[in-house]
């Protein structure tokens with residue numbers, strides 16, 4: 631029986647899965663980076679495709695925006711047999727050293743979201759990616775000479791609630807950027823025994839009324855996706 635939302639069979643899902651928030655990005659990745667991509671889910675526009683990259687079976691699965699939707703998708707991917715879940719998302723920068731289109735390799739996510747809080751039943755916690763995935767992502771970026779930042783981000787629920795002033799307050803504690811999914815993904819990985827990671831492209835500074843120009847974002851997305859896929863090639867022996 632297929633899960634409720636990711637309507638697929640275990641044989642449809644690869645061990646390695648890329649997780650964009652945006653269904654358009656999922657389709658773009660499938661069409662431009664995977665060989666022989668085949669769709670397996672369209673329910674609720676949680677578009678999912680499976681193909682190969684350099685011989686490694688890879689799925690790309692939309693999470694939708696925010697931790698509640700991401701938790702559903704991640705839990706169901708685990709039920710379907712996925713082993714390595716890597717978010718390929720966008721973020722709003724709070725650190726002035728981050729420019730539009732830059733790549734961020736996430737080392738940890740401050741859990742400001744309600745989904746992580748519900749899973750943890752109020753316990754303090756430090757959501758982090760799997761070390762092997764983090765190492766493979768950094769190695770892939772370095773080898774391809776992709777400029778990148780490695781560090782801490784925050785995961786929030788309410789996109790429009792965060793003001794530049796609040797964001798700057800978090801930057802005093804090392805937070806480089808805000809997004810809306812990573813903390814829950816990392817926690818579910820730890821709870822369910824699968825490996826996780828997150829790469830982000832800077833789409834804006836917190837408080838901007840527009841995202842960066844499409845061509846700059848697109849180049850950043852291409853660098854991010856290539857980096858994640860090259861990390862999967864490195865990780866194929868450990869899964």
Ligand SMILES: O=P(O)(O)O[C@H]1O[C@H](CO)[C@@H](O)[C@H]1O
Nearest residue numbers: 651652695696719720809810
């Ligand atoms: O571009 P994605 O992966 O959706 O990520 C970011 O973009 C959305 C907000 O615009 C949120 O989902 C946030 O985390």
Ligand SMILES: O=c1cc[nH]c(=O)[nH]1
Nearest residue numbers: 721722808809810836
């Ligand atoms: O959470 C997010 C994601 C992208 N940009 C933002 O400003 N916030």
